[in-house]
Amino acid sequence: MNYAIAQAAERSGLSIDTLRYYERIGLVDPPARDSGGRRAYTDADLGWLEFLTKLRTTGMPIRMMREYAQLKDSPGAAMRRRQMLVDHRKDVLERIAELQTSLDALNHKIGLYDDQLCPPTQAAAG
Structure with missing residues (x-):
């Protein structure tokens, strides 16, 4: 299933601006795009966002989260x-x-x- 950015924001509890920021700084891979060029988040993307949110809640610095995300692949x-x-x-x-x-x-x-x-x-x- 694919989710537009507003749906992904609602499901993840993050703002649209935060989703774009996380993409810009490399915490999340750029999501696929639909036929209209809009971001199309997957359940796997939402799972990753949920984990990132847990890391932030525990106080992990963004710098460390970025290193962790860069090592993902x-x-x-x-x-x-x-x-x-x-x-x-x-x-x-x-x-x-x-x-x-x-x-x-x-x-x-x-x-x-x-x-x-x-x-x-x-x-x-x-």
């Missing part, structure tokens, strides 16, 4: 691409741990306010 680049993902996963896990520590601090502070604003009653304590 290179024979023998699987080890490098894998290592890039392994390295980035380590960074993501470190950020998750930092966020968890911050969340724990927030929960602790909220608990202090809860104790102050809504002290337990004698009936509940007994």
